[in-house]
Amino acid sequence: MTTDAFTGAGTSIIIACRNEQEMITQCVSSVRDALPEAEILVVDGGTDRTIEIVSAMAQSDPLIRPIRNHGDRGKGHAIKTGIAEARHDVIAQFDADLQFAATDLPALLQPVLAGECALCIGSRFLPKSSRHGYKGIATRDFGNRFLAILTSCLTGHRRTDVTTGMKAWTREAIELIDFRDDAYSYEVEIIVRAHRLGLRVLDIPVEYASRTAGESMHAGSLHVAKAGLVIIAKSIAARFRS
Numbered sequence: 001m002t003t004d005a006f007t008g009a010g011t012s013i014i015i016a017c018r019n020e021q022e023m024i025t026q027c028v029s030s031v032r033d034a035l036p037e038a039e040i041l042v043v044d045g046g047t048d049r050t051i052e053i054v055s056a057m058a059q060s061d062p063l064i065r066p067i068r069n070h071g072d073r074g075k076g077h078a079i080k081t082g083i084a085e086a087r088h089d090v091i092a093q094f095d096a097d098l099q100f101a102a103t104d105l106p107a108l109l110q111p112v113l114a115g116e117c118a119l120c121i122g123s124r125f126l127p128k129s130s131r132h133g134y135k136g137i138a139t140r141d142f143g144n145r146f147l148a149i150l151t152s153c154l155t156g157h158r159r160t161d162v163t164t165g166m167k168a169w170t171r172e173a174i175e176l177i178d179f180r181d182d183a184y185s186y187e188v189e190i191i192v193r194a195h196r197l198g199l200r201v202l203d204i205p206v207e208y209a210s211r212t213a214g215e216s217m218h219a220g221s222l223h224v225a226k227a228g229l230v231i232i233a234k235s236i237a238a239r240f241r242s
């Protein structure tokens with residue numbers, strides 16, 4: 001199968017959102033352009049007009065599914081809701097803020113569809129990753145690279161990016177992984193658990209840009225530092241979970 005011929009048929013894309021009304025139209029449209037036949041689940045936990053905007057888009061495209069995440073407890077919780085609702089067995093997550101590029105989704109999904117890996121990770125830190133549209137934030141970049149090294153040490157497998165918002169997996173793998181975190185640490189928990197279970201994990205290079213609208217869940221350096229410490233603690237706990 002070549003990237004050009006791939007339509008996304010048989011795949012579900014989960015977009016977790018919290019107050020992304022400014023970006024959501026462009027985001028869903030870009031996923032639809034990249035994958036004309038994929039199911040797109042927008043799992044919204046915010047308080048703005050995101051769900052109304054997606055519901056309007058769904059009128060002309062029944063494969064777009066707006067889902068209100070009642071009692072939203074964070075991105076991990078939204079992704080769990082998306083997995084439970086998804087109709088297909090090959091699933092990817094994609095961020096609403098377009099820091100990642102939907103044009104990378106076919107390359108992310110294909111190794112999973114081909115059975116080459118159970119979990120495919122879109123890495124921002126491989127030599128071929130493109131960061132032209134990204135204005136570096138030194139502390140965050142350092143933290144993300146540190147977390148990748150820590151995960152590599154914990155698992156015995158070299159990982160280049162563990163906090164990335166672009167991942168794809170099989171339903172069978174994610175059910176085995178059985179991640180527990182409802183907030184953001186689930187991103188790393190998935191990877192640590194996958195290695196713990198002996199699943200095949202692959203990194204592919206992706207494009208990464210800065211956010212142009214809306215607000216990051218990690219605004220401010222104090223928040224970033226706290227998030228880093230929480231991720232470290234939860235990654236170690238995931239490594240030793242039986």
Ligand SMILES: Nc1nc2c(ncn2[C@@H]2O[C@H](COP(=O)(O)OP(=O)(O)O)[C@@H](O)[C@H]2O)c(=O)[nH]1
Binds near residue numbers: 016018019046099165
């Ligand atoms: N449902 C839900 N989605 C969230 C939550 N926090 C973040 N997101 C979404 O998760 C994705 C990544 O979040 P973002 O704030 O960009 O994280 P960052 O890139 O690490 O700064 C975006 O699509 C957000 O809208 C949350 O509490 N609930």
Ligand SMILES: [Mg+2]
Binds near residue numbers: 216
């Ligand atoms: Mg982001």
